[in-house]
Amino acid sequence: MRLTARSEYGVLALIDLAGRYGDGPVSARGVAERQHIPGKFLEQLFVSLRQAGLVTAVRGARGGFELSRAPGSITVLDVVEALEGPLQPTLCGGGSGCERGGACAAASVWTRATDALRSVLSTTSLSELAGAQSVFDATAGDPDVSL
Amino acid sequence: MRLTARSEYGVLALIDLAGRYGDGPVSARGVAERQHIPGKFLEQLFVSLRQAGLVTAVRGARGGFELSRAPGSITVLDVVEALEGPLQPTLCGGGSGCERGGACAAASVWTRATDALRSVLSTTSLSELAGAQSVFDATAGDPDVSL
DNA sequence: CGATACCCGACCGAAATGGTAGTGATTGGG
């Protein structure tokens, strides 16, 4: 139940990659500049994203990252969990933390909250977001992404 | 978008108060013992809960806290926001943090996530939880709350 | 070779988290 800058940056970065899907590797540096993300920090995020199997790295000059699956098959939940670990309540409801066992009324609301969150995140794909972003970029004159 | 132990403890504490609503003030110490919450920490939580108008304090011997409204009119969202501040994404979607203005596709998913969370929390009242808890306590033999 | 890029691990300041400690102020009961 903890969403930090990692998720925010990560989603922006993968939207960027989704908008260039099929164009070959995209450098982390380019993503960082277009999305205004600290470069070295973004590198760390890409490590997690690669380990989670969401992106593929191409090393060497002219290298970079590309989505390892189609943008439509990657959800925001995938990204968030890759970057922040499993999305659990951090609270009693998730695991076996609380000594009340199942006899805890509070657990139900935390569980339902997590489920609601998970539902939203898992039904939004990168292709949707990239599509929406391209519309924004077309109406505004910002060439960052549309180039 | 950050739920910590404060919320978990706070909800447990107010479920305790809800189960004794109308019986006069309940001491923080009693709540702490029944709900297994560090006493001094719980005191801090009650400060926030009182400032938010959710509980009323009665000072002096035989004092304690009581819900300042009926348990059915207090939602989990009320408790969470009293203890952790306004429930916002901590991310771009909430305020005016991101320099993209409205032209940011990522913002939409954060906003929808927050809305989903808020919806769950705001439709669950203390009376519901206290009711569920009393059922648990009746089937199990734990006299902590049923006494 | 050398520039470009990913890879990896260490490090770091600031803030949040989850408490603890101590001291007052207020009140009911004996």
Added chain:
DNA sequence: CCCAATCACTACCATTTCGGTCGGGTATCG
């Protein structure tokens, strides 16, 4: 009237997390 119970307030503290930075290593293209 005094004492114990109880809330009120402030300060402090250890640990972890957050958000980043730094510096080098390694692969690859031209």
